Amino acid sequence: MANHDDHAVEALPPTPGERATGFIKRNDVARTIGLFVAYTAIFIILGKYFYPKWMPTIMSKEMKSAETIMIWFTYISAPIAGIVLSVATNSFLNAHRGDTPPPDGPAIRTNGPIVVLWTVGSLLFTIVAIVWGLLEVNSQAVAAANDAKSAITVEVTGSQWLWTFNYPAQGIETHDLNLPVGVPVIFDVKSADVNHSFWPVQLGIKVDANAQVTTVIHTTPTMVGAIEVKCAELCGLYHAYMETNGAVMSKTDFNAWVTAQGGHTA
Amino acid sequence: MSTLDKAPASARPVPNPKRSLITRLHMGTGVVVGVIFALAAYYGLHSLYTTYTDKVADPLSSHDNNIVLLGAMLSWSVGFMVGIGAFIGPWRWLIGKDLTDEEILYLAGDGQGTKRYFKYCTDHKVVGIQYLVGVMTMLGVGGTMAMMIRTNLARPGAHFVTPVVYNSLVGLHGITMIIAMIIVATGPFGNYIMPIMIGAYDMAFPRLNALSWWVLFTAIPVLCSAWFLGGIPTGWTAYAPLSTQAGPGMNSFIATIIIFAVSTAVAGMNITTTVVAMRTKGMKWNRVPIFVIGATISVALAIPAFPTFMLAMVQTGLDRTFNTGFFDANMGGSGWLYANLFWIMGHPEVYVILIPGVAALMEIAPVFVRKPLFSYNAAILGFAGIAGLSVLVWAHHMYLAGWAPSLNGPFMVTTEMISIPTGLLFLVLIGTIWRGKPWLKLPMLSVFAFIWDFLIGGITGIYLSDVPADNYLHGSMFVTAHFHFTLMGAALTGAIGGLAYWYPKMTGRMLNERAGYISFWLVQIGFNVLFFGMFMAGAEGQPRRVIDYAAFYKNSNLVSTIGAYSVGIGMIVLLWAVIHSWNKGKVAPMNPWGAKTLEWTVPYPVPLTNFDELPIITSDPYGYGKGK
Amino acid sequence: MDISTQTEVSGGKRIASAIAFLFFGVAVVGAVGFTLHKVSADPQAKMYASVNGTINYNGQNLKHAYITEGVYPDSVASKSHGPNGGSHPGWPSYGPATHLVLPAHAYVTMTLHVYDSGEHLNTNYFAKVVGTVENTATFDGVAAASILPTDVQHTFTLHGLPTQTQDPLFVNVPLPRVVADDKGNNIPTKDPGTNNQGHTVVFSFVTGGAGEYVWNCEYPCGDGTYAKFGAVMGAGGFMSGKVSVVNG
Incomplete structure (x- = not known):
């Protein structure tokens, strides 16, 4: 190239x-x-x-x-x-200075091949x-x-000005987003009020949250670590603070966390 | 204008249309009648509202009765136009007593000195100056808001203003600058210079010309009123349903857009008709100066674009006043409908802003390198290609809205294709300066600045147009930096170049050079630092339009703020240069740059009808250079 | 605009004029900024938690801090917007202040006297008590982990930006609504200033290191607007505010 x-x-x-x-x-x-x-x-x-x-x-x-x-x-x-x-x-670098115009250059009108x-x-x-x-x-x-069959589903709800996450299979509801590593995840995103945009930063995906309709995105976390969830669509007063912590964890840690939240593991 | 006397001003009798109402109307009477209309609408609608509903809410602070404020604001605009005399002509025509020649001459501001700038004046040169002053005011207001935003973001913690004020700053900076940038080149230069450039006595519809300016003028107080009605929380995109939720300040935004759309439609029709129908003898399409082509394509693009925005705003207003639910999913509407309408305007709109700026620089480059414009046809193809494609790309703003993921592919294709005509614009400019010795005056410096700024804006635009990268970058500071590089770095740079270039013709004096250079470097270096920091913040993952950010982003934000202050100071220096040189600058010769377009063949002050006798054109204005 | 009136200006004069103009321009922008800052600065006084003794929590000795707020159906009663309720006397509001200052690494016990009525939440999650000690709060003396989403009047929801430089802090406590029937029966709290009757909610949470957070109400109480989150909810300083966790 x-x-x-x-x-x-x-x-x-x-x-x-x-x-x-x-x-x-x-x-x-x-x-x-x-x-x-x-x-x-x-x-x-x-x-x-x-x-x-x-x-x-x-x-x-x-x-x-x-x-x-x-x-x-x-x-x-x-x-x-x-x-x-x-x-x-x-x-x-060829510039001409001074108060009179420079001499005329070559009269190149066009150059077809170029x-x-x-x-x-x-x-x-x-x-x-x-x-x-x-x-x-x-x-x-x-x-x-x-990945649809093997994926876990997380229902994401944007409310002014917080995210909440519902894990239907695990039966838990949280305000921070924890995910097991290596397992595909499908986010079903909706809004309780105005438009938001669900952005788990380190996962490199994003989708708007709209009222009455569910938008879907998919990813597979590939490594363990902290993630940040942000809102990428101006949503009013505390748009800037509509952010929350999350983590990608090993499957064992994830199951332990689910149990601690009162949910059930598969 | 055939009725105008072609004799020089001194030989004409001073028009004295006694008993005519038009001699007694000006901006002041417009304001008075406008305020009367507004108050009448306010109290009338308010009493109707309280009579026919059981609500007693105060329109100034409550969300319930938006109709009262909307009605008052739109009535202000109509009232102002009545008060300044905009409807006298049509009215007189309607009752069969059309304006007399004397009155027409009076409306053109003949022999009225400075006073005509405050009147419903049909002279395109007066309208051009009015636009120039209006644009500079808007840039000043919008720039001040930008300084407030950057001050707040200088360090984490949101210590400077509250979220309500911050969100209003973001939204009003956005819309003020968008409006200013749309008119920044076509307003002053399109009105003042363009008719002379094509060898016309005036615009095709001089009264509509005055109308377009004064209608726009009425939008300014309406937009400012948002500050006193609780601000707007929505940003300039005014996405529904956030706009439905917003307080009374949102009415100011809606009314502003409705008024502005009228102004643009009128101006667009006028400029297009003028260029199509009023070019002087011999000015075939392949001899038209490139700025005229660019300005015409730009306004032609605006003609279908802005009514869509107006429609979207009318619907938003209906949603807010009568709960029509166009954009409310809970009532069967859709926020995506709004987003579509908005971006069907929004994407052509960025090219409405960009094209005249680029075209001005293409006009400038040949003059200062003393070479013909490289490949005039490629330039036109570039503009036309951009204009054509720009109406097919709007949904790239909605890749991640969830609206139609299966359309992401097609919209990605059309969006990427814009690189081809855009590439032609670069080719024309670098082809023009290749092997030339550029005369490094301020206008030419702007050409170089444009090449760098627009290149960065273009490359970052390519990432954003690719869906997988947009997955990460959308809605982040990266986007903000990208579009500032294109709109400010390219279009505003072009307009400043145009100002420096045409200033001698518009004011009769040269723009102070040293101040111009100082301003240029302060603005360009500051600008690059500012948005370099913002690219960094965006790549790091900072969302747009946030009042506060985690300490992690503090370095990139501080860099941005430092750059912003440099831009601010540079702009103040430029403003000084413009004001100071206007009164005390070096007197300009008729053709200080040795250019070949027609506007340099008329003296300053430009006679009322521009030319005593219309010139005959035998070639395009780029006949520079030796050989070949 | 007449060219012939041109007067030569000396270089020195020109530079002086430019510098004066520069100062003038900066001053204008600065004045706008100063005004905006003054106008929009938090009008309310800060509400400081008072430290009284220590408490043993999970084997650590922590300072025990107390803070009390009221949630009122109008701003006149809340007293956080001036004597007559400020520009919107009819809006519900927390009081007497909406900027809370808490000590770092402390066990904070917060008491909320709540006097407003209510309907239904937009997001039912906020009917749960989250982030407090044992994830419960006492509602009129009875400990519970949640209330019915249909019985909420407001919520106290404290959160902050995710960042490496400050500890995460998240607290959500739903506040039960006051219904007409309650008033004749056993409403335990009566506001001495306004005779408002309501419930008392007490909960405790543990703060980490110093940091800046915000709190807001998640109950849709901005009437007449989409999702009822406009007006008072969008205005800031009524049903929302800052939380500063400070050292020392």
Whole structure:
């Protein structure tokens, strides 16, 4: 991808070799290519290190997939950002100052091959993003369908400004969200009043809570640890405080917790 | 405008339409009549309400009788328009005594000096200045609210304001800025500059032009009244049923949107008609300056978009006043209906904001690098592609609403496809500056700032458009940072570039350069710091629109607040430059940038009818450069 | 707007004007901020828990703190919004203050005198007593773990942001409603100031380290609005407030 786009704009006219070599040896072109490499590298580094550093612990496949997309889309955007920023910077470094306009530049009205290459390049980029997204959406839907039988169900109710969780199979009702590790879980989400959005942060999933209808999301926690449940839809006065603790725990711990809450384990 | 005398102003007799009512009406009479209408509606509806229901609630603090406040606010707007004389023309036409030539000349503000800025003036240049001042006021108010928000979020614990005030700040900052950004380029430049650019004597419908501004003006006090009616808890999206639950302040929001939608519809029709029908001889479609194309596509997009919002607000108002239950699931309605209506407006709307800003920068770039606009056709394709796709992407705001998960795929496809026309916009700009020596004046600096800001906004937009990433990012600060990068970083930057560029034509003076540079760097660096911090907070998992956050997020929030203060100071410096240069700036030559568009061929002050004789166009205005 | 009236301004004058304007602008924004802060600052006094002795709880010696609040059907009685009930005298309210200050690492016994009537909860979970010692509260002297969701007048629900830097604290206690029939029979509490009659609910919970929390009522008492959570519920400082847990 990177190499392809590099050639797409830098190798301007698709003409015989010596013209191309001469073009690349031109000062401004050489500088632009250097800048291109630098900018592309910067964006790749940003993608590689920033998001993993910022994002919370990854505790489900969905969260992993969100992070992967953010990193990889940064990678594939990097050469495009590189082209745009290197051309802009090269031009910026050529700047003309003073109170009279600069001399006229070359009268380049358009450049057919470049426009076509650019469009095809962005089309390819778009197709990659779309196909990636569709495959991922599909695999999440397939996983949800496959896991339906083995999953535990948690009924989530958003009320202004608290979450409550009902575990019908276990017969318990709580205000914090505890889940067993490695067991698929289906959240049936609804609201007792206005719209909320159920967001167990470390699990990387989210769905709105609406009155009178149940929305469903699915995940499988993959590691043990603390999670935070937040509301991601402005819901009035204490929207900010509509957050609660939770945890993904080993099956033994989960069963012990259910028993302590007065519920029954399968 | 065919009735107007084409002779220079000095040679014309000063119009003196004695006995005519229009000479005695202005903003003041508008306010008086507006207040009378509002009070009449208030007390009338209140007594009707108490007569026909058994309730005696106070409309100013109770939720029960929203009809009283809504009626009063809308009546204020109508009353103001009556009082300023907006209906005199139609009325006179209706009774068969159309306005005389003298009266038309008077309405155009001929020979009235500063007074005409406070009148129902049909001169597009006066309307342009009115819009400019209005936009700057709104940016000031919205920016002040942004400072309040960031001050509150500077450290955890919500020590600055209470949740009621905070939620109102968030919602009113949002809607004030959205309105300001919609008109920020098309208002001042679309009205003042655009008719001159296409070689027209005035807009197609000068009275509608005045109407669009003054109707918008009446929305300002209505929106401000929200502060005195308990604020709004809903954010600018005003999602139902939270909006149904909201207190009396919500009425201000509803009335504002209804009034604003009227203004946009009128302005949109006017600008579109002007560009389609009033281009001067020889200005074929492939010779129209790109700003005009952009502004026209933008307002054409607004024409179908805003009525949807108006409709949604009327329904919200009905839900609140008559319990119609359009959006109430308990009564058989659906909150998703509201969300759909809102975003069918909301997504085209962001491009209504973006396109004129980009188009202004495309107008600027060729002038300052002395090269033709690179691939004029690609620019038009880019704008048209964005406009076309933008009406098909709205449900990406609802990926996680639970409304129609099976539509996430199709909406993801259309949303991602917007990268293609957007990519063309980048190509046009970098193609234009490639191998040029850019003249680093403030307008040109804005072009560079735009390229960086919009690139970041665009890349982060690609994550958000992908459902699996949106699963995590939706509703977080990451989204807030993303759309500020596109709307503020791109559209506002474009508008500021446009202001610096056209300021000499609009005021006759040059914008103070040093203050412009200082402001530019304070704003751009502060802006990037501000929203870098917000990207961080969002990626860390901080939701949007929260008054308080866990101590974990304190560093990213502090970074944001520091950046915000820098933006605030930079904006104050810019405001000083605008005000100071207006009176005391260096006098501008007729064509300070050496540009080739028509507005630079007319002197300042621009004559009432712009041109003594309409120019004839033989080429597009981008004939710069040597060779080829 | 006449160009010919232009006067040359010296550089020094221009800079002075810019700096003055900058200060002016910052001052305007600052004044707006100051006003908003003043207008919206918590109008109520804080309610401090009083510490009296220690108590042995789960083998630990903890400070024993006491705090008493009332829940009134109108703001005149609650006295937390000025002498005449403030801007909304008809709204129900906690009183005499809605910002509670509790000691850290303490055993807090809270007494609530409740005087309002009621109907049905939006979410039945809040009819349970949660997060108190032994998950019970005493209702007019009788210990119980929950009341009927149809018998609730308000709730006291204390919660906070999940974070590594402060201990989690969650308390929910439903408050039984006062029905007309009760008044002739055995209503144990009578408010001396207003002659309101009601129930007394007592419960205890243990605080962790210092931290900032909030409490709100989960009973839908904002009449006339969607889900009855507007008006008084959306206004803050009536049926909701802060809880500060402080050291020392």
